[in-house]
Amino acid sequence: MILSFKGAAKTVTGSKHLITTQKGKKILLDCGLYQNSGRDNEDKNRNLGFNPAELDAVILSHAHIDHSGNLPLLIKQGFTGRIYCTPATKDLCDVMLMDSAHIHESDIVFLNKRRAREGKSLLKPLYTSKDVSRCLKHFYPIPYHNEFVINDEVSFVFSNAGHILGAAVINLTIKEENKTIRLTFTGDIGRPHDLIIKAPEKFPQADYIICESTYGNRLHEDSSMATDRLLNIVRETCIENKGKLLIPAFSLGRTQEIVYTLDRLKTMELLPPVKVYVDSPLSIDATEIMRNHSDCFNSDIQDYMKVDPDPFGFKNLIYVQDVEESKKINASDEPCIIIAASGMMEAGRIKHHLHHNIGKENCTLLVVGFVPPNSLGHRLLRGDKQVKIFGEEHSVKMRVTALNSYSAHADYKEIINFLSCQNPQEVKKIFLVHGNEDVMFDFKIKLMEAGFNHIEIPDLNDYYDL
Numbered sequence: 245m246i247l248s249f250k251g252a253a254k255t256v257t258g259s260k261h262l263i264t265t266q267k268g269k270k271i272l273l274d275c276g277l278y279q280n281s282g283r284d285n286e287d288k289n290r291n292l293g294f295n296p297a298e299l300d301a302v303i304l305s306h307a308h309i310d311h312s313g314n315l316p317l318l319i320k321q322g323f324t325g326r327i328y329c330t331p332a333t334k335d336l337c338d339v340m341l342m343d344s345a346h347i348h349e350s351d352i353v354f355l356n357k358r359r360a361r362e363g364k365s366l367l368k369p370l371y372t373s374k375d376v377s378r379c380l381k382h383f384y385p386i387p388y389h390n391e392f393v394i395n396d397e398v399s400f401v402f403s404n405a406g407h408i409l410g411a412a413v414i415n416l417t418i419k420e421e422n423k424t425i426r427l428t429f430t431g432d433i434g435r436p437h438d439l440i441i442k443a444p445e446k447f448p449q450a451d452y453i454i455c456e457s458t459y460g461n462r463l464h465e466d467s468s469m470a471t472d473r474l475l476n477i478v479r480e481t482c483i484e485n486k487g488k489l490l491i492p493a494f495s496l497g498r499t500q501e502i503v504y505t506l507d508r509l510k511t512m513e514l515l516p517p518v519k520v521y522v523d524s525p526l527s528i529d530a531t532e533i534m535r536n537h538s539d540c541f542n543s544d545i546q547d548y549m550k551v552d553p554d555p556f557g558f559k560n561l562i563y564v565q566d567v568e569e570s571k572k573i574n575a576s577d578e579p580c581i582i583i584a585a586s587g588m589m590e591a592g593r594i595k596h597h598l599h600h601n602i603g604k605e606n607c608t609l610l611v612v613g614f615v616p617p618n619s620l621g622h623r624l625l626r627g628d629k630q631v632k633i634f635g636e637e638h639s640v641k642m643r644v645t646a647l648n649s650y651s652a653h654a655d656y657k658e659i660i661n662f663l664s665c666q667n668p669q670e671v672k673k674i675f676l677v678h679g680n681e682d683v684m685f686d687f688k689i690k691l692m693e694a695g696f697n698h699i700e701i702p703d704l705n706d707y708y709d710l
């Protein structure tokens with residue numbers, strides 16, 4: 245069989261890995277979008293580097309857009325087969341891919357206005373909501389731990405990756421004339437003590453492993469004090485200073501973690517009586533899907549749900565769907581907590597809330613996720629006193645602080661621990677993907693110290709005959 249790397253090679257987005265079997269069947273692992281800005285990425289998203297019509301099947305690790313976000317284009321360009329994933333991933337893709345299509349559709353309207361002014365030809369969106377509707381019909385859910393036979397050569401079983409709801413490690417068995425190859429794709433690996441999701445689990449012995457390496461040279465901060473710090477920030481901002489606390493958060497995962505933390509504080513009667521707004525329609529959908537898949541939850545939250553059946557709902561918590569309702573929050577000076585997307589502060593309703601509150605000394609911005617270099621979030625965190633929002637200059641008077649212990653990705657010790665279920669002598673190669681090149685080089689050394697001897701760092705379009 246041939247394994248070729250069609251994305252997330254020496255970079256963190258655009259996950260796509262292609263298997264070609266001895267008999268010429270083609271199976272694609274993930275079909276993610278490149279999400280960094282830049283013309284290069286736009287080209288790479290439009291040109292997949294293989295013919296989708298020739299694919300026999302897709303197996304999807306999880307619903308994040310850098311893993312699933314280019315599936316609609318795959319259908320648009322002629323793919324007719326099934327997309328295998330866990331039931332929770334299917335439900336999440338329903339809302340996340342539709343949201344992605346709406347972003348592409350509105351971005352292109354904005355871009356085309358400028359191109360029309362400049363006399364340039366108009367562009368079409370990468371895909372539309374119609375393409376997403378067609379794509380969703382191809383999804384075929386397979387529960388964790390159920391072996392599924394695709395054809396006489398390829399079968400697979402999903403094990404829990406612990407990264408987000410529904411995230412799976414894909415364990416493939418590929419039969420050839422004289423041998424059987426065991427290939428595992430980790431997808432993204434979660435952390436052993438996620439607040440909500442079950443921990444990553446042991447997976448069957450593999451001959452080859454395609455392994456993510458996002459935090460291949462980093463250790464996360466201790467999370468044991470995170471709840472106390474959050475509570476202190478709520479008290480200082482909302483009670484002592486009578487201000488608003490803004491928490492930018494990804495709609496899926498981080499938002500539910502923060503809401504669940506506040507829910508527990510409420511149950512313990514520690515949370516001050518302030519209103520908490522979750523201001524993101526996508527978060528509302530994602531939360532509902534999480535509620536429907538509580539079988540993916542760890543034992544801590546399952547135990548908690550015996551006392552409080554809804555860990556994502558309490559008195560004073562308000563989910564805001566409507567734009568007008570969202571605007572009303574800023575018309576009032578009442579102290580409150582606002583959780584809104586996007587986590588990176590580059591788009592979404594959080595920008596409106598920042599626009600209204602950034603100049604107020606009694607308000608706080610609490611960053612609980614990754615902010616890429618050059619983003620608004622990054623500039624605020626490093627302490628810039630003057631920033632532009634919607635083209636308007638603002639003096640930063642609000643307090644800006646961060647809680648760095650939240651992460652959906654394992655750090656390097658946690659990945660090595662996750663891989664410790666393997667006998668390194670039996671692993672012929674580990675291919676590092678989904679990381680920056682310098683991080684991968686550091687991680688390669690750490691893996692070799694852990695006993696894994698053959699580590700490859702493939703370039704885009706590199707292929708290996710296994």
Ligand SMILES: [Zn+2]
Nearest residue numbers: 306308407432
């Ligand atoms: Zn992910």
